[in-house]
Amino acid sequence: MPYLSLTEEEKKAMLGSVGVRSFDELISDIPVSLRDPKIDLPSSLSEPEVQALISKLGRKNTSTKDALSFLGAGSYEHFIPAAAIEIVGRQEFLTAYTPYQPEASQGTLQAIYEYQSLMTELTGLDVSNASHYDGATSLAEAALVALKTTDCAKILVARSLHPHYRETIRTYLAGTPYKVEDLGFDAHGNFNLEELVKKLDASVAGVIFQTPNFFGNIENLEGVSERIHANGSLMILTGDPLSFGLFKSPGEWGADIAAGEGQSLGLSMSFGGPYLGYFVTSQALMRRIPGRLAGLTQDADGKRAFCLTLQAREQHIRRERAGSNICSNQALCALAACAYMTLLGKKGIREIAEINWDRASYLKSQISSLKNFEVDPTPTIFNEFRVKSKKPFARIEEKLMAQGIFPGVSLESFYPELKDQFLVCATETKSKEDLDRFVEALAQC
Amino acid sequence: MPYLSLTEEEKKAMLGSVGVRSFDELISDIPVSLRDPKIDLPSSLSEPEVQALISKLGRKNTSTKDALSFLGAGSYEHFIPAAAIEIVGRQEFLTAYTPYQPEASQGTLQAIYEYQSLMTELTGLDVSNASHYDGATSLAEAALVALKTTDCAKILVARSLHPHYRETIRTYLAGTPYKVEDLGFDAHGNFNLEELVKKLDASVAGVIFQTPNFFGNIENLEGVSERIHANGSLMILTGDPLSFGLFKSPGEWGADIAAGEGQSLGLSMSFGGPYLGYFVTSQALMRRIPGRLAGLTQDADGKRAFCLTLQAREQHIRRERAGSNICSNQALCALAACAYMTLLGKKGIREIAEINWDRASYLKSQISSLKNFEVDPTPTIFNEFRVKSKKPFARIEEKLMAQGIFPGVSLESFYPELKDQFLVCATETKSKEDLDRFVEALAQC
Amino acid sequence: MLISQDDRLSFEKSKPGRRAVRLPKARFSGADPLKDIPKGLLRQTLIGFPEMSEPDIVRHFINLSRKNFSVDTHFYPLGSCTMKYNPKVNEWAARQEKFTALHPLQTEATAQGMLQILWELEEGLKEISGMDRFTLQPAAGAHGELTGMMLVRAYHASRGGPTRTKVLVPDSSHGTNPASAALFGYHVVEIKSNAQGGVDLEDLKQHLDEHVACLMLTNPNTLGLFEKNILEITKLVHQCGGLLYYDGANLNPLLGIARPGDMGFDIIHINLHKTFSTPHGGGGPGSGPVGVKKHLIPFLPGPLVEQTKKGYGWASQSAKSIGRVKLFHGNVGVMIRAFAYLKTLGKEGLRKVSEAAILNANYMKEMLKDTFKVATSGPCMHEFVLSLKSFSTQGVHAGDVGKRLLDYGFHAPTVHFPMVVPEALMIEPTETEARETLDLFIAAMKEIALEIATDPEKVKNAPYTLPVRRPNDVLAARKPILSYRDQLREKLLAAEIAA
Amino acid sequence: MLISQDDRLSFEKSKPGRRAVRLPKARFSGADPLKDIPKGLLRQTLIGFPEMSEPDIVRHFINLSRKNFSVDTHFYPLGSCTMKYNPKVNEWAARQEKFTALHPLQTEATAQGMLQILWELEEGLKEISGMDRFTLQPAAGAHGELTGMMLVRAYHASRGGPTRTKVLVPDSSHGTNPASAALFGYHVVEIKSNAQGGVDLEDLKQHLDEHVACLMLTNPNTLGLFEKNILEITKLVHQCGGLLYYDGANLNPLLGIARPGDMGFDIIHINLHKTFSTPHGGGGPGSGPVGVKKHLIPFLPGPLVEQTKKGYGWASQSAKSIGRVKLFHGNVGVMIRAFAYLKTLGKEGLRKVSEAAILNANYMKEMLKDTFKVATSGPCMHEFVLSLKSFSTQGVHAGDVGKRLLDYGFHAPTVHFPMVVPEALMIEPTETEARETLDLFIAAMKEIALEIATDPEKVKNAPYTLPVRRPNDVLAARKPILSYRDQLREKLLAAEIAA
Ligand SMILES: Cc1ncc(COP(=O)(O)O)c(C=O)c1O
Numbered sequence A, B: 001m002p003y004l005s006l007t008e009e010e011k012k013a014m015l016g017s018v019g020v021r022s023f024d025e026l027i028s029d030i031p032v033s034l035r036d037p038k039i040d041l042p043s044s045l046s047e048p049e050v051q052a053l054i055s056k057l058g059r060k061n062t063s064t065k066d067a068l069s070f071l072g073a074g075s076y077e078h079f080i081p082a083a084a085i086e087i088v089g090r091q092e093f094l095t096a097y098t099p100y101q102p103e104a105s106q107g108t109l110q111a112i113y114e115y116q117s118l119m120t121e122l123t124g125l126d127v128s129n130a131s132h133y134d135g136a137t138s139l140a141e142a143a144l145v146a147l148k149t150t151d152c153a154k155i156l157v158a159r160s161l162h163p164h165y166r167e168t169i170r171t172y173l174a175g176t177p178y179k180v181e182d183l184g185f186d187a188h189g190n191f192n193l194e195e196l197v198k199k200l201d202a203s204v205a206g207v208i209f210q211t212p213n214f215f216g217n218i219e220n221l222e223g224v225s226e227r228i229h230a231n232g233s234l235m236i237l238t239g240d241p242l243s244f245g246l247f248k249s250p251g252e253w254g255a256d257i258a259a260g261e262g263q264s265l266g267l268s269m270s271f272g273g274p275y276l277g278y279f280v281t282s283q284a285l286m287r288r289i290p291g292r293l294a295g296l297t298q299d300a301d302g303k304r305a306f307c308l309t310l311q312a313r314e315q316h317i318r319r320e321r322a323g324s325n326i327c328s329n330q331a332l333c334a335l336a337a338c339a340y341m342t343l344l345g346k347k348g349i350r351e352i353a354e355i356n357w358d359r360a361s362y363l364k365s366q367i368s369s370l371k372n373f374e375v376d377p378t379p380t381i382f383n384e385f386r387v388k389s390k391k392p393f394a395r396i397e398e399k400l401m402a403q404g405i406f407p408g409v410s411l412e413s414f415y416p417e418l419k420d421q422f423l424v425c426a427t428e429t430k431s432k433e434d435l436d437r438f439v440e441a442l443a444q445c
Numbered sequence C, D: 001m002l003i004s005q006d007d008r009l010s011f012e013k014s015k016p017g018r019r020a021v022r023l024p025k026a027r028f029s030g031a032d033p034l035k036d037i038p039k040g041l042l043r044q045t046l047i048g049f050p051e052m053s054e055p056d057i058v059r060h061f062i063n064l065s066r067k068n069f070s071v072d073t074h075f076y077p078l079g080s081c082t083m084k085y086n087p088k089v090n091e092w093a094a095r096q097e098k099f100t101a102l103h104p105l106q107t108e109a110t111a112q113g114m115l116q117i118l119w120e121l122e123e124g125l126k127e128i129s130g131m132d133r134f135t136l137q138p139a140a141g142a143h144g145e146l147t148g149m150m151l152v153r154a155y156h157a158s159r160g161g162p163t164r165t166k167v168l169v170p171d172s173s174h175g176t177n178p179a180s181a182a183l184f185g186y187h188v189v190e191i192k193s194n195a196q197g198g199v200d201l202e203d204l205k206q207h208l209d210e211h212v213a214c215l216m217l218t219n220p221n222t223l224g225l226f227e228k229n230i231l232e233i234t235k236l237v238h239q240c241g242g243l244l245y246y247d248g249a250n251l252n253p254l255l256g257i258a259r260p261g262d263m264g265f266d267i268i269h270i271n272l273h274k275t276f277s278t279p280h281g282g283g284g285p286g287s288g289p290v291g292v293k294k295h296l297i298p299f300l301p302g303p304l305v306e307q308t309k310k311g312y313g314w315a316s317q318s319a320k321s322i323g324r325v326k327l328f329h330g331n332v333g334v335m336i337r338a339f340a341y342l343k344t345l346g347k348e349g350l351r352k353v354s355e356a357a358i359l360n361a362n363y364m365k366e367m368l369k370d371t372f373k374v375a376t377s378g379p380c381m382h383e384f385v386l387s388l389k390s391f392s393t394q395g396v397h398a399g400d401v402g403k404r405l406l407d408y409g410f411h412a413p414t415v416h417f418p419m420v421v422p423e424a425l426m427i428e429p430t431e432t433e434a435r436e437t438l439d440l441f442i443a444a445m446k447e448i449a450l451e452i453a454t455d456p457e458k459v460k461n462a463p464y465t466l467p468v469r470r471p472n473d474v475l476a477a478r479k480p481i482l483s484y485r486d487q488l489r490e491k492l493l494a495a496e497i498a499a
């Protein structure tokens, strides 16, 4: 093992210092019947061999850099500033742990504090935690917060919420006394106000919407929070935070909690993780927030300092009475998002949203004009939209894949009723030539 | 420009502070006729566009990771430990300059000192500089040191020295009173002792050999230094330092100067640079050494400290009387080599040489058995050897390239007499399957 | 001055009109957001974002990083966290574009290399732990525990019988154990530790009945002791129909030595960010794969990777599955690192790791035991706990010693945990540390003991060499300032009060 | 303690039997080096290499890095070195495997992207400098100068006529200028500076004759002044048959404002590691492309990139070429960075850079001029020089002020250069620094001036906040210890003397 440093001589000497004759004396508590299991693993590889293996396995993948990809559906291909990558690679950030010792962790703590500050700005809410695992788990914990805060039993969930989020919420609540109920969507893929009004009753702890929703639509949530609040329930919003630079933020819609996935803020797609769960609430819910919080305070010499705070909420203090069980979070991903948002800055965070909207709008109008494809013109979109193919989608996909194009995510596997429909996503990574090439390829189908 | 920070307001205020009404007043010394040249450049690209452009240009290359490469001839494909890459990427190493202020540069200085220490060990000589530009320039400066030290006019250069090194030496000495004369090689590609003895006369300042030489042969230099020294000349050796882990070092051969290319010590091939010129001498030549030197000393509090030393040799002190004009060197490449050698360590530095020798030996014996190719069995090799094809090499190359194999470097362009001969190199990066695939492809030719 | 004293926030360094990253100017659609998007959907203002230049942003964050202790710069013997070296080749692997640029919903055919890694990682975890199948979805240890509790519930539910409402945890257990069980609605029952620090068998027996859903155990426990009676414990719990959950945070000393699966555990999570050497990232991301024995496989969250004739693919989800616990496939980037580590480790490496981890801990314990009270007797596994209660007379607490260690260039051990030991200092050196480092740490500890005897104030007010000294956490919690906007509000308030 | 105090050398941390990187065990050839290689060719011993574990090596180097000042962590106003921000996207570009894994002797067809970069970089340099063709081979500025001298000699030789043996350099020139000329056998003649700091025309004229091979000039010169008389100077030298060499180290303030080619220069080098933002790497690598006017193109070192119908390729070498000055194609990795910068800069960026560089320098000069004597009058270009002679009465030298600045968190300016100014402090802020940074530096300088007045010893003994204080360079030079082996030898000697 290249990562060990004790030499045989040292081992002998140290065993001597410990006062045992053999290593086995140190593990005498382990029943002999358990010891020395037969473990069938390949032999150790040296670093050149590991590098060669990884390269070989890499070549077995066709990445979105090899192909022209229009996949989205919760994981987005975006430009990441080189400076953000270097910052995240700093060994002192990468190989530290949770800042339990604030004196030895002011770097991590200040960065988290800045992340929290940026997320409150972006979502238009008051208090952000230091990160959650991902969008799905963050939303599931938001549901729990709503259930516990209101002491009600039911969560209403829009069916236009990302199917993985919906499934995760159900998994979290299955086998508990809590219930989850769906809210349907209309022909355009938007949520249904009447249905909401009908279902809002005393049992409802919270309502969860996504905007832009899973179909890419920007939801019009005018008047929704008033109705939900009038019912004594909480409004929980999720959505791609990159869209908040251009479209109304959860705070502006009147949400109590914004919880969701922050991958588009400077994280690579990486086959699905690690991503970044964001969790931001109103002031009123501050002490209900799950996870770490970095706070500002003074040190013993009156100097400004940062530390973890409100730890009394957490498992390591409160154990079974903790609001959440989260311990390790996604700190490095939050740092990446912090660096990303700082690098884009006030103007950039709006521009990037505009450019995404522009690319998708262009692509949408181009595809609209194709004979064999239909696009609903009604919804306002961000960077993703629904396309209906007149031919079987599997055939379309096969044809485009052969040309090095990933055409989009099939909707049928998530919504059996949406036959031959697929989600197409276009971000700032696509040039006009890329989009035209895609349209041309579709036209040939 | 994303790298600027003055806002328009600040600019105005600062012009005010300076006491001028317009920027142009600041450049009034520049003749008006010179100002505002028409410059025809493309428009500025944003970072996403630069990234896309670089990726696109990258895809126009077939790299040695895309193909199976047996190219060597002075630039070698080697495994680089990931730890070395991270160390070299540390921003405090990367974005500092020459350690003029030792208090603010102990990191760079100690690393250079360790590099110097490692290079003296590896070459078996006494004093290493902090780096030179590359093998060719380092060797050219070694020739100058010999000429100036001995006050003689001629340098003898083995023709089996890398052709680029030979050409660079000639360029450096052209138009000066100094002369360069070749020493031929025998049928095996080894230097010719009789010729050397004949040419060693009072005019000879130094003799330059390479081992392993350009053909990959380990030269037997037994008794050579004695003859050169008896003539009052200096012996200058060059060669791949990676081979010194297994084969006799310049110091052991009696060389006065070891100067050459250190790329194989942890630097990527990068289409030819940046590489690392090493320059190591005997104690006697210490004050003749070109370039920076880091030395050990004490600070004002008696603490151990490092600083640049013997600066009186250098251009910034001695101007036209300096021994060399070098200012910026290849410090970061020296750091890479330092990290590489430290990571390989005492055992690794020998093993890596053995493995290279093993791979090339295996390949050599496999190719020997092919009908259409000849390999001279006589020379002892390191990781490279000469192959003679019975068919035109251009045809062979074309065929192999079509299969994604770079078969090696043609020798004819360097030595017209070596028709259809080529250099084949196999390092630790090649698996048995790789080598067998190459042999199989050659067998089909 | 090696580290910038300009510790202002990015927000405070901002100036209107500055900008770092520029974006493409070209627009393709001809549409105008202000005209073509309904006004009611548009964001009104976004005033709070900072405006800085790229050079200043880079300097800002690089200087921040320099204020951290980390494994790459400091010895970091934080007990229960296994702060071992994070190999650089793992980072290199995870950063390859061939993995970072993979979309999670790509077709199987275009991700064969990736799927193979997930498959082989699972195979390796199975072998090492003695379990039969793993889900790689959970994002961390606590997430694994939660997943485990769901599996426990689903399993019992599928079998009918009495409702099992109790989850047993030792009083020395990690906080996430009771929290995970409680979060999922279980009634948590604490089992006492015996005098040696292990599970008190008598107390355990008293709580064993048909309402026990499961016992959660970390073994070695948080005192660094292997549960001598482990086989009896698992037997007892099984006998009353309960399941056994293994908190794998402390698996490092067992590699190649013993397997939780062989001990009788039904469910286990493994922290890839501990035993499998992936970096802790200032708090995460981690990865907490959950492994189960055969009888629990149908309940695992899906999808799982399977090997078919065509290569690797996603198995269709079992009807009994609890359902997914996370978006997509888990923290894949972390898994790639763990995979590279597994390959480096190989068969031969396992025992070398665990033996060195155990030897290092025992060596330190032995060298410190004359100066400090060790909470347990006999050899320890990969970590051990000191009790600093005797220093209370000088008014010095475990936390103070931790702070003082920072001045000596060492990260503090875990302090005041486990709670069963008063004034606990929990030390885990890990296997990657050299003996010289341990010796320097031991010397520092002895020096501090001397300081406590001669000048306790010095220790109580430490540290002295760091950017800040003892941030006031009471103040922080009383008047939480959690964002720059909170700061501005505070300032405004203060100004109003002053006026 | 943020930075490790274990500053032992790797050699001193070594212990027999430790090891970091492991290598493959398999051998293919069946050969045994000890048997199959003639004994006389084998290395006998290699005892001096260190033996360390990977975790310790990483910690060693990361801690070393933390002892450095650098652009990414500190303001670094080192005059004449253009320590501007090194954009991260350039690093990203240069580290792409598609470039790092290219062999220099690959066929042209397999390196089209690479060759295009070299071509377009050359095109950009030509436009910006007003020259007609560039060689990219030279590895640094000084190497470019040497190449320039070779071109000068070859050019004159090709024309016959009197032997031209003299190279003129101003007395304010950088040390590499006279050194480069002398290295190549030229007789170096220093031209005096006039009262304003420019070239003294009268002195120049006195030295102009048919033996003048060339005048080397940096413009703006090292005092930060643009040579007002530049057109007359180049005319005069041309009239006597000499060539004009432009040291492009100071090109940064001229981007888009004026071009050396238009001034009449025949040969120029450009430091990509200055004006083109590539990092300095602790001393290198740099890159010093050399550009020439048409009449000198045939003499350039080959090979050059050319554009053909098939794409890009290597032009065959001209018969008059001086021949190559370096292995392969120069420091290509540095060129990729410069190329990315050039693309970012674009037409629009040029003037923004130079204007900000000039404005920043003038602002600093203006704010400091009441406290310190400025060596020149009137506006400066991108840098300026202070003369601290007046502090000699307190025994304080320019170097002392530089040291004291380190305590304030700023890298020292260039000290004691140019030599024409007594007690010179040469300050180059560059365009990438924010006004706040300049203001902090200005305040520190004024504070130091106060300290000199009230407590000069404080300044003379600075710095106080860094790992070491004033290493003794006299001692270092008197008894050079340049390697660990030297250290061991010294120790042995000392022991013998003691015995
Ligand atoms: C014993 C034990 N269990 C569980 C956990 C929780 O793991 P995670 O932080 O990955 O959620 C930890 C983490 O420190 C631990 O030490």
Ligand SMILES: Cc1ncc(COP(=O)(O)O)c(C=O)c1O
Binding pocket: B326, B327, B328, D080, D081, D140, D141, D142, D143, D174, D176, D177, D218, D247, D249, D250, D271, D286, D287, D288
């Ligand atoms: C004016 C001037 N000329 C030439 C040089 C030499 O350049 P290099 O260090 O790249 O060889 C420098 C470097 O500092 C310089 O400032």
